[in-house]
Amino acid sequence: MTFTAVLVVLFAAFVACAIIGLSVWLLVLFGVLTGLHSLAWLTERTSAWRLPAETDPSPLELR
Numbered sequence: 001m002t003f004t005a006v007l008v009v010l011f012a013a014f015v016a017c018a019i020i021g022l023s024v025w026l027l028v029l030f031g032v033l034t035g036l037h038s039l040a041w042l043t044e045r046t047s048a049w050r051l052p053a054e055t056d057p058s059p060l061e062l063r
Helices: 003-046
Strands: none
16 A cells, blocks of 8 residues: 555544544433433422412402
């Protein structure tokens, strides 16, 4: 193999590793963000500090 062919093969391997590495990091980031969103939703739904739900006033309160 010539020196140029070796450089081309090394560059192709580098590009392949970079693409695979970035894909893995994107999957990890997406998973972390999804997990944080789910945790925030669960915390909000189960929080003891939530405001009471709005209810329709009863007829006695309208007088």
